[in-house]
Amino acid sequence: MRTYEVLFILSPQVTEEEVTALIADFKGVAEKNGATLKNEEAWGRRRLAYPINKSNEGIYHLFVLESEQSLSELDRRMKNVDRVLRHVIVRTDLDQKRADKLSKRNPKKERVRPAAPVVVAPEDAMTAAIDETPQA
Amino acid sequence: MATTMGGPRRGPGGPGGSDRGDRGGPGGQQGGKKKFFYRRKRVCKFCVEKIEYIDFKDVKTLQQFIPERGKILPRRISGTCALHQRKLQNAIKRARIAALLPFTAD
Numbered sequence: 171m172r173t174y175e176v177l178f179i180l181s182p183q184v185t186e187e188e189v190t191a192l193i194a195d196f197k198g199v200a201e202k203n204g205a206t207l208k209n210e211e212a213w214g215r216r217r218l219a220y221p222i223n224k225s226n227e228g229i230y231h232l233f234v235l236e237s238e239q240s241l242s243e244l245d246r247r248m249k250n251v252d253r254v255l256r257h258v259i260v261r262t263d264l265d266q267k268r269a270d271k272l273s274k275r276n277p278k279k280e281r282v283r284p285a286a287p288v289v290v291a292p293e294d295a296m297t298a299a300i301d302e303t304p305q306a
Numbered sequence: 307m308a309t310t311m312g313g314p315r316r317g318p319g320g321p322g323g324s325d326r327g328d329r330g331g332p333g334g335q336q337g338g339k340k341k342f343f344y345r346r347k348r349v350c351k352f353c354v355e356k357i358e359y360i361d362f363k364d365v366k367t368l369q370q371f372i373p374e375r376g377k378i379l380p381r382r383i384s385g386t387c388a389l390h391q392r393k394l395q396n397a398i399k400r401a402r403i404a405a406l407l408p409f410t411a412d
Contacts, residue, residue: 177363177404218405228405232363258404260362265393269358 173208173266174235176200178248178257179228182215189229192253196233200244205237222255348385352394360393362400368407371398376411 178196180189197207213230222228235241241259248257351370352360360367371379371386371394378398381391401407 175363179405219402219408220405222405256403256405258362258400260400262359266359272358273356 171236171238171263172240172261173263174205174233174237174241175260175262176233176235176241176244176257177230177260179218179222179230179255181223181253181255182225182227182229184229184253188253189231192251193231196244196247199247200233200235200237200241203237203241203243204239205235205241205244207233208236209234218255225255228255350385350387350390352390353387357390360390360397362397362404363406364397365401365406368394368398368401372407374411376408 176196180192184192200207209232211232213232215227216230217227218225245257245259248254352358357367362368371384373379378395381388384391386394398407402409
């Protein structure tokens with residue numbers, strides 16, 4: 171099971187009814203393709219860090235989805251709808267898993283650097299080489 | 307005697323040894339007689355706060371690593387460890403796509 175975060179920005183000209191309609195539409199597309207909605211956040215209107223299609227703000231919305239396969243259909247759909255200024259789909263489960271593992275490991279193991287042994291090894295090699303040469 | 311004293315003293319206190327954060331200090335590391343630059347030991351923020359997953363939506367955290375110009379703060383300045391710098395870099399790039407952070411600012 172994969173976890174995806176889908177963040178998309180709608181154009182600020184879109185009316186509120188249209189926003190809800192679009193969001194419902196995207197949800198429908200996702201669910202039809204075997205994804206389940208885990209979480210949803212409406213960030214509302216936000217200033218963009220740089221203008222996109224000549225608009226300085228956008229309506230942000232976030233889905234957290236769980237799915238067995240990729241969200242290619244939703245991706246395609248969002249690309250086609252021109253009211254979506256931008257969308258980002260990020261798979262998070264792998265990174266999250268790794269992060270959990272790391273946070274478990276860290277408290278136990280405080281790293282201590284070995285100091286000396288690195289220096290000793292080449293010296294041995296040197297002396298060994300010197301010992302060998304007179305014999306040969 | 308002086309030499310034997312010097313050896314062990316430099317081990318724990320000496321700035322060069324264990325932490326690479328001191329590298330790049332303008333002299334004053336080994337000489338001792340020259341001007342001594344005290345450089346605070348920089349540590350990785352994410353290691354200290356035990357943040358393992360860097361979220362691209364968390365603009366507040368990311369913004370600390372974005373100077374005015376909008377570029378990603380290099381590791382040698384921020385002190386972030388290699389692993390977290392890599393994660394941070396990806397997060398910032400994603401945030402830029404989502405127009406949460408600027409590509410450039412002037």
